[in-house]
Amino acid sequence: MDELNKILVIEDEERIRRLLKMYLEREGYAIDEASDGDKGLQLAMDNDYSLILLDLMLPKKDGIEVCKALRTKKTTPIIMLTAKGEEANRVEGFEVGTDDYIVKPFSPREVVLRVKALLRRSATTSLTNVSTTTKDVLEFEHIVIDNDAHRVLADGQEVNLTPKEYELLLFLASSPDKVFDREQLLKEVWQYEFFGDLRTVDTHVKRLREKLNKVSEGAGKMILTVWGVGYKFEVTDE
Template identity: 70%
Template sequence: MDIEAKILIVDDEERIRRLLRMYLERENYIVEDAENGEMALEMALEKDYDLILLDIMMPGMDGVEVCQELRKTKATPIIMLTAKGEEANRVQGFEVGTDDYIVKPFSPREVVLRVKALLRRSSSTKFLQTDTGTKDVLVFSHLTIDNDAHRVTVNDSEINLTPKEYELLLYLAQSPDKVFSREQLLKDVWNYDFFGDLRTVDTHIKRLREKLNKVSTEAANMISTVWGVGYKFEVAKE
């Protein structure tokens, strides 16, 4: 499934771009690169990449700005590359829709493993199966989650989610009416016990609701805020 996936590397250091390209091309990925945020955004809007490796600190338009602009129209999976000590930037990256991050200095092998893992989780429709024998499906009144295909449909319209938005929705929907705290969601969906900012969860919930609401208010309202506690996936009682 990962073979021939198209990846965009964005970093202002040529040495890093060259190193990552070498390791990723060994895995048969198609690799393109950009040396700054402006070039990266233009390329990412023009083409459909399967994943973007995006440096957070660049002169001019930084990685956070690129991600923010891209998320207005595309759900391309993004791994942010960050230097040690840039925790505030990492949190900001999660808030605007980054799916994962890797801290510099990094092992190129770790990058390859993270890329493979995110591509597997990706909500890309390129590899969707069309057979009707799918078993891992959650069906609700206004919303269906096909976990085999990583596809979410609302009233028969497919919703384009980032991998992290998809994971968050699936996690909530697998336990209807159970209330999850922000801390618990951050730990289980983002896999961090962490330094982090709980606004990361709020921002993703907000973006998820907005996408669902474009098709169905009822579907959007299934993600319910429990004030002072967290969130739950609320199923209307028939």
Template identity: 70%
Template sequence: MNDLKANILIVDDEERIRRLLRMYLEKEGFSIEEAEDGETALSLALDNDYDLVLLDLMLPGMDGIEVCTKLRQAKATPVIMLTAKGEEANRVQGFEVGADDYVVKPFSPREVIYRVKAILRRSSATAYLAKDTINTSNNIVFPNLLIEHDAHRVTAGGQEVALTPKEYELLHYLASSPDKVFSREDLLKDVWNYEFFGDLRTVDTHVKRLREKLNKVSAEAASMITTVWGVGYKLEVPK
């Protein structure tokens, strides 16, 4: 991973935090760019293909939620939100607009590096690393849906679908146990790895976005993700 120097954009209005993050991430071999406000961050993120964006929630002008919302309309770049304690509601909103993870300030640089590496490992942005060595036993194949796990690549109706890391994980998790019903609580715990403040809209929003992306290329694939009212969701295999 680091041989290819993953490019990371750090967005925070505090220079001291940007400097700290840059120091630790460059030490790990990453290539770093910085932005101190939302407008600059969005412009940079749209014009460049970053492997990951570390995005502060509270920014002057355009805040992190708006940046993430607008970025998601155009790209699937992984996003880790930086949030302060006591911003739980905003954090949930961050997940709803497509953030993949979050780190709470004050943070340990070691935790940030761990989360950055975890996201990059499973990110669709680095799918090309595994394309030549796909182990077919890790593929999940349905009539209208192909999930190549080693490459983190999803094809529906014969067309590749660009998913964020979290959207991919959600789809892969459901597809790994077809026809099994998962509650929203199960999905929050197992896909997001958080048993946090019980806001289940995070799951609903990601399911909605996942269906919309699949539906653009294959209505059949999108219809496989079914809602089990009062319980949760499942991936239903066409009979």
């Protein structure tokens, strides 16, 4: 099986694992399973998955610990599964590198749609212009986005972004100085309109800005909040 069709489900409830496995296999994905954080992290480190479904509350290592450890080595897209009362944990999950989350109880169909949307965006950004000889590069004063290499440089230093952070930056930078509201960003970057939480956008913008700021204050300031409206990638004429 092509590794691009492999999904890892890390979930301690067997009933939920079976349900996710059944629905995702119907869509043509191969599923690996883990029932605790230790085993899940080991599988995630030892194999290349197209996406990981990660429960927040797990034995041995919780989802936050797994995600944080995984992000030191890999940028595999992660969707976290959380209970309704775990809002603070979801925010923490975004801060350590989760790309999206789904609240329990969930519809298996919703999970499939979220998975497809995240994989579609990841594939689009990583495979852009594979067949062309023209380099797909966006260059600005403080930031260079090399879409062929899927790499971001801030004042010459590489910035390690998750797939969703990269997609968000690429989308904003592709339309400099244009303001996008959070609903537009959910639709264009996450590719769904019905399940999205606007805080997903806010948290990703915050995390993206922080990562850019660590390398270059000038780069961080290019992601601008337009109060009461949304966000934009600002290009100044310095």
